[in-house]
Amino acid sequence: QSALTQPASVSGSPGQSITISCTGSSSDVANYNYVSWYQHHPGKAPKLLIYAVTRRPSGVSFRFSGSKSGNTASLTISGLQAEDEAHYYCSSYTSSSTYVFGTGTEVTVL
Amino acid sequence: QVQLVESGGGVVQPGGSLRLSCVPSGFTFSRYGMHWVRQAPGKGLEWVAVIWSDGYNRNYADSVKGRFTISRDNSKNTLYLEMNRLRAEDTAVYYCAKVGEEGYNDFDYWGQGTLVIVSS
Numbered sequence: 001q002s003a004l005t006q007p008a009s010v011s012g013s014p015g016q017s018i019t020i021s022c023t024g025s026s027s028d029v030a031n032y033n034y035v036s037w038y039q040h041h042p043g044k045a046p047k048l049l050i051y052a053v054t055r056r057p058s059g060v061s062f063r064f065s066g067s068k069s070g071n072t073a074s075l076t077i078s079g080l081q082a083e084d085e086a087h088y089y090c091s092s093y094t095s096s097s098t099y100v101f102g103t104g105t106e107v108t109v110l
Numbered sequence: 111q112v113q114l115v116e117s118g119g120g121v122v123q124p125g126g127s128l129r130l131s132c133v134p135s136g137f138t139f140s141r142y143g144m145h146w147v148r149q150a151p152g153k154g155l156e157w158v159a160v161i162w163s164d165g166y167n168r169n170y171a172d173s174v175k176g177r178f179t180i181s182r183d184n185s186k187n188t189l190y191l192e193m194n195r196l197r198a199e200d201t202a203v204y205y206c207a208k209v210g211e212e213g214y215n216d217f218d219y220w221g222q223g224t225l226v227i228v229s230s
Contacts, residue, residue, distance in 0.1 A: 002123065003154065038155070044222070045114075045205070048153070051216035077116035090157050093215035097169050099145070104154035 004029065004090055004102035011108040017078040020105045023071060028100055030071035034093035037066055038077045038105075041086045049088075050075060070087030077107070085109050112136035112219040115204050119224030126196050130224060132189040132206030140184040143209035145193045148202035158192065158204070174200075180189055196228045 005023040012018040014106065022037075029035055037050040048057055050066035053073060063078045073092075077084055090102035118130040126134045132144070146158040159180040168180050179192040189206055203223040210216035 003156075012216070032215075034215035036210075036214070038217070040155070041192070046207075046217075047221040048216060048218050048221075051210055051218070052214040055212075055214070057218065070221070087154075091155075091217070096172060099157040099160070099215065101147075101155040101157060 001027075001094055001096065001098060001099045004092060004100055006040070006088075006090060006105045008103070009106045012077075012080045013079055013110045014082065017076060018080060018107065020075045020077075020088055020090075022073040022075070022092075022102045024073075024092055024100070025071055027043050028092040028094045029068065031095065032066070032093050035066070035068060035073040036050065036091045037064075037073075038089045038091065039084075039086045039090055040089060046089070048062070064104055078096040080109055082109050112208065114208065114219060114221035116204060116206050116221045116224040119204065119226045120225045121229060122196055123230050124197060124228055126228070127192070127194045128196065129193040130193070130204055130206075130226070132191075132221060133187060134189070134206075134208065135187075137208070139182075139187045139189075144180075144182065144189045145207045145209065146180060146189075147203070147205045147207055147217070147220075148200075149223075150199070150202040153202075156202075160209070161189070162209075193222060193226070196226075198228050200226065201228045202226060 142160040207217035
């Protein structure tokens with residue numbers, strides 16, 4: 001199972017919106033609404049931001065939102081803040097009953 | 111408050127074995143599936159294995175199948191990862207993660223990880 005494809009880095013100024021893409025295949029993203037997104041600050045535990053493509057867990061800021069079209073899922077961070085600097089990973093359930101993560105995206109706040 | 115605490119990492123020679131543990135708190139462990147996920151130095155997250163609440167249904171990434179075994183002891187409230195025939199490429203921080211509350215195949219809580227280094 002190959003990793004889902006994400007851009008290596010995305011940057012934006014405070015207050016702006018950015019979008020991170022996550023491209024998979026018919027074996028994962030395209031055929032399952034089981035896409036989730038994680039924020040990872042180095043040395044800390046990853047944090048769930050979005051599950052089931054669009055759902056936000058209790059306590060996660062409304063500035064994070066998810067969507068999907070075909071084999072590509074997306075995470076949008078609106079009103080970018082300094083604390084949003086981190087690595088972001090998508091994940092999907094697969095047709096082999098396994099799981100696959102994205103390659104990861106480093107977000108920089110300019 | 112959900113917490114997951116991993117332990118058992120260390121330095122091991124290629125071909126060697128190691129057993130990781132994960133002790134959860136803040137939820138009823140026996141009701142939920144659990145995962146192991148790893149991150150090699152400078153690399154992204156890689157899913158390793160899952161075990162469902164019954165302890166019988168499990169699945170593995172191709173990269174570890176036949177070498178790693180995920181298990182759980184609900185009476186001891188502990189998740190395990192038995193790692194055999196270790197290779198240099200198994201060097202990583204290993205995280206345990208809880209299956210999402212609503213069954214959407216997400217990972218809703220994670221531990222801080224334990225570092226495994228495979229080196230001679």
